[in-house]
Every structure is written in C-alpha cells, then in structure tokens.
Amino acid sequence: MTEPLIYELGSPGRRGIAMPDPDVPLADLPADLVRDDLDLPQVSELDVVRHYTHLSHLNFGIDNNFYPLGSCTMKYNPKLNEDIARLPGFAGLHPAQPAAMTQGALEVVHTVQEWLAELAGFEAVSLQPAAGAQGEFAGILMIRKYHHDRGDTKRTKVLIPDSAHGTNPATVVMAGLDVVELPSDERGNVDLDALREACDDTVAGLMITNPNTLGLFEEHIVEVVELIHGCGGLVYGDGANFNALLGIVRPGDLGFDVMHYNLHKTFSTPHGGGGPGAGAVGVSERLVPYLPGPMAAIVDEDDDGRPIYGLHTPEKTIGRMKAFQGNFGMHVRALAYMLVYGREGLRQVSEMAVLNANYLMARLRDTYHVAFDRICMHEFVIEGKVEGSDVRALDISKRLIDFGFHPPTNYFPLIVHEALMIEPTETESRETLDAFADVMIQIAHEAVEQPELLHNAPHTAPVARLDEVRAARNLMLCCRPIPAPEVYVQPQASAT
C-alpha cells in the first residue's frame, strides 16, 4: 500500500501543539505583508509520527538487504561511525567558533587530509568539496588554472574514455572546456592508438577512472599517464572506484595529478537519501597551490610541543567550494572508519571487495554474458539478456525487487547493451552472495518459462511496475494540482 501525502491526512484546524498566549504585545504588521493562505498540513503529532514511520517502512537501504548498485559502493555504514559523530564535542560544535575552541575538530580534518593523501599517494588533500561531482569540478578547475597560470591558454580539450561516468563530461563542460571522447579497446581498456592520436598541445588533461566502470583495471595505465604527460596534459583520476585499490595501488604513484575521493563510497559514510556526500580532492605537488580552501593545517605548536591547528588557504587557490570545512560530520565518520580498520584492515577491505565481485561473477558467468570477461576488480558488468527470451535488463532488475534485493545499476556503462553493473562490496557474506546468485539464476529460467512474470514485476513491492516513460514525459513536480496561473499578456511589441 502506498502512503497518502501528508496534505491528504488530518482535518482542518487540527494541530500538533497548542501555542501559549503571547506574553508580549502583538506586532502590528502591515496588511500587505500578512498572508492567510499558508498551506500547511493540519495534522496532530501522532499523525506525523505514523506518517513518517509508515514511509520509513517503505524505504530500502543497506540495512534492509543486499544493495549491489554498481559504481555506488553501497557498503555497510558501521554504527560506530554514528556514535562518534554524535559525541557532543562534534555534534554541538558551531562552525563559526574560533580555532582556539575547535582544536579537536581541526585535528580531525587535518588527520583525514593526511590519511587520504597517504592512501592515494598525493602531496595534499582538501576536504572542501561537498561530494564527488564537486570534487571533479574542483579537480578540473585546478587543471585549467594550472595551464592558464603558465600562459598556456590553448589547452581546451579534456579526453574522456567512453566508459566514463556521465559526471566527467558534465564537469568538463561546467568548467568551460571541451570534451573529446576516447573509445575502449576489445579488453575494455582505453584504446591507446586513439589516445595517441588525440594527444597534442591543446589537451588540458585526461579524466580516467581506474578501475574503470566495467570494473576492470586499466592494463596500460602507466602508458596512458605517460602519453598525457608527454603532451603537456594533466591526469585527473575519478576516485569513484577507489574501493578496489586501498593499500594496494596508489593513484599518485601511477602519476595521477589529481583525484577526488568519495567518502560516502569508499570510507563508509552514508550514501543516498541525501547522505550528505563528501568528495575530498587530492593532488600531486604541482597542483598543491591551487587546492580549494580553507584547509586545516598545523600553524604553530604550544609550549609542550603539541601542534596547534588552524586554517590555511593555498596561495593560488581556485577558491572556496563549500561553506566552512565541507561536510564535516562525514569527515568524522570517515576518520572513525579509517582508525578502526587501520592500514592492514583497509587493504583487506579492497581485497575482500575484489574477491566478492569475482566470486559473484564466477557464479553468474554460465547464465549471463559477462561483458569484457576477465578478472574484475570490485565490480563487473553483465548483459541483462537471456537466450530464448525477450526480457531486458530492466525486467530482471524489477524481478529482483520481488526477492528483496536492490537492483544493480541499469544501462550503465553505455558501451554495454542492456548493462547490469553489479558491485557487491566487501561487507557482504558468502551466504548473501550465494542467495543473490541463486535468485539471478532462477530469474534467467523464469525469463524463458514465464517471461510475463518479469515483464510485470515487481509483484511484492508497495507499488507495481512504474511507467517510467510517462513519468519522464509528463513531469509533475508539485504534490498536488496548482491553480491556473494568472495569464500574463505580453504587451504588443513594436515592429523592429
């Protein structure tokens, strides 16, 4: 059953609280500033509690069940992170408090900067960006400013493989640069010949995701980086898939000049539902002066030799990306996560993520066609098609809902037809992986024997198959009909 809108509940005049009579004189407001049409729900406190409790039961999250949404790294978010973030010293902090009163918080920010830099092999990290897309934007702005500062203004092109996240080209366009798409070769790597051909003195840089969105490690990554550096460009790493590399490969060591981290993926801070995200950005030495600021820094030491923390803005900074220190609550959670796991534990995180993905891929390989079938990293892509059936990836995804699983990412990456991108993460047990694989195999049988079961799925969800086409073609963004607007009659324009 669906839940009514809160506006459909209650009854005129019903209230949650009774306001006491004012003990000060009422302000005499000008009539034209007073409105009597404020449209608020008229409900009791119990109406509100039940409404949101019902809604929460309709929700699906990682705490409900397996959530193999490829490229999103829907790992378990440890409850310890939440305990730490709710410590009064963190939760009660005001971001405008002076540095002398917020030494602990600044130390947290500084420590996260240092850990992230160490993990990815970068010179420095800024925690300013609010999430991944803003981290990308910060990175490309730094690359642009780096070239401009050297008087190298003809570099307007950014090369992007065709397997990239859609945010990459969007970032480039936002930064006022031009996108040049690179094809993939038959093993799912960047096509080196095409890259060679595209490399010239108009290239500002390359945006690359490694492992890429097919879940494959770029086999020629060193050559790719050398080619870009060889023509004077810089290399941007999309850190969305960093969960495959912790403690094993450091992008900075590969020659990457800048990378964003998704703390809400790799470092277990909440993802989805508003998170909020956190998209730190790390850079090699030559981009350090351009980092967004302010950042946390050790500015002095006290009489006992202990560090005193403050804020520092790099000299040629691209500017501020976000109010205060970015999404600070997420930095606290990410630090809790890193401290709990430690260096060896973080490496194990990636090892288990890769192992889980390969195990699941091996179990599904005989039933579904694996795109670019080779050892994968933290995720893999299958084609959502079944021999002898007309079902599509979308039908398989909808049927998974009936079994209590969140569907994988659909129709991405674009270079695989009917793509289903599956990322189990390290936090799932073998029993869960087996249960999912068993269901996927059962669905493949159903696709042949009872295709309607898939076409009409889901059958057990609160709402049946949604008409996605109609939803996209007839956007309704208001919760209820809006009154017809007053018609504005354009004055007669004079002939020109």
Place this chain on the structure above:
Amino acid sequence: MAYNVPDDLRYAESDEWIKVEGDEATVGITDYAQDHLSDVVYVELPDVGATFAKGESFGVVESVKAAADLNIPVGGEVIAINEALEDEPEKVNEAPYEAWMIRIKLNDASELDALMDAEAYTTYSNDRDD
C-alpha cells in the same frame, strides 16, 4: 534484428539519417538508434539560424536509458526544426524516418559522399549487434 533502413537516405556512423532535397536536407535518427535508446522522452533542438560543421552536436535526445548527442551528418545552417517533437518525443520511436529533427541548408554537398548508403549502414548496424 532487422532494422528499417530506407534506400533513399544516407547515414552517419553516429546513427543519424539525412534526406537530401536539392541544397536542403532533413536530419533525424535511425531505427537502430531509436531501438537502442528505447523510449525517447525528450528531444532538445537548436535554434533556427544556428550553424554547425559536419559532426558537431546540434542537439540531445534523451530516453529512459540514456542521453545522447545528436550529431549533424554534414555541415549546414538550420532553417527549420520539428517543433512537434517537443510535445510528442515518442514520434521518434514510432516513426524514426518521419520524425525529422532539423532541416538544414547544406554548406558543401560533397560532404555527403563520406556518408553510408542503406546497404553499408545495414551491415554497420548488424555488425555492432553481434
């Protein structure tokens, strides 16, 4: 899968068709393209008077699956756009060769020579499905 590929059109590798009439032409996307995009929900077209060089993006087509650039098969100036697609993007799925997107005035008719004919485009489409 057998796609509809009319004989009287020419085709670009990025799956647009072009129908030439004198020094003007109409441009749309092919049956192959609409089938792979699935249900089209939005078509963004340029302003009349805009000019594009061969291969440049003149608009965007968005489906429930993906958004894709529309690339102009040959260079030219836009002299009309199919405004009906704004309200009825589904026409692109229903009749891809009637749902033209832009009418252009050709810059250089010799650019047409590099495009595929129906036979070549049929082979090109089928090869990509294998």
